[in-house]
Amino acid sequence: MAYIYPAPGVSGVQATLSISIESNGSDAGMSVPALQDVTVNNANDVFSWTQLDASAKKQIATTSTNSLAMNIVLDGTTFFGDGTTPVTDADHSGIFNLSKNKTKVSFSLYLGDNDDGTTGKTISGDGYITGLAPTVSADAPVWVSPITITVDGEYTVA
């Protein structure tokens, strides 16, 4: 067994998410800081039918809808962009502008090291940032926001 153990706060071991602009193959990617949680969704659609010789429905999985859902604590630079790196880099635009401009992004989610110390898996793909809803309250005066990356196509696991 090799349990995935993304020790929070341990560099090189923790779970990390990197986003780059899909059309720029040389974009080194923007590391998304302060991830509170991440959910990887792989929801298969199912086609069902009945037939006279079966007492139960028959089903077959068809295409899937893939998305990443997460919550982050807002960091001013990565959320609104640094404005200094090349315009074609994700760092320049930041998460908010990548969403506002409907920019297609590539993502790479490192799940974290395995508990035996070996390198863990990385899930990657392309998609669009949606679902931003930054919120703050007087009781918890820190901006946090959900983020969804709706995946265009299939995940790649390496």
Next chain:
Amino acid sequence: MRQEVLDYIDTLSLGTYSKSTNLPYTASGVVLYVTNPKTIYVDQPNITEDPIITALDGVHLNSTVQSVIIYFSSDAKSLPANYSTLVNNLKNAKNITTVSGVHRRESDVTQSYQGDLLITEIAVRLITIT
């Protein structure tokens, strides 16, 4: 935070009360605010931190509660005329602006008797994100 509260008390009209910069320690088995009625003492701050946000990359945001307790005693048989005003003013020490980043301010007033003395304790709590 203690110094900021002491500075705030300096701005108040204390009437027959006075302020001490001593801590409210116990001397010969009696706490100073009982030995010296109508003298206001401010204790050292207590600090507690509770995590409110943790992140996968090790970011920790804490809710930090700083609290100090203001002590004084008064003659219960004949309370000074400005007692109530003084308690209200000391309670408002929670509104001091010299501590930055405060998003929640609380205060409690507790009264008890020891012999013929009315002991007043005012707890002031300032809550920040750190």
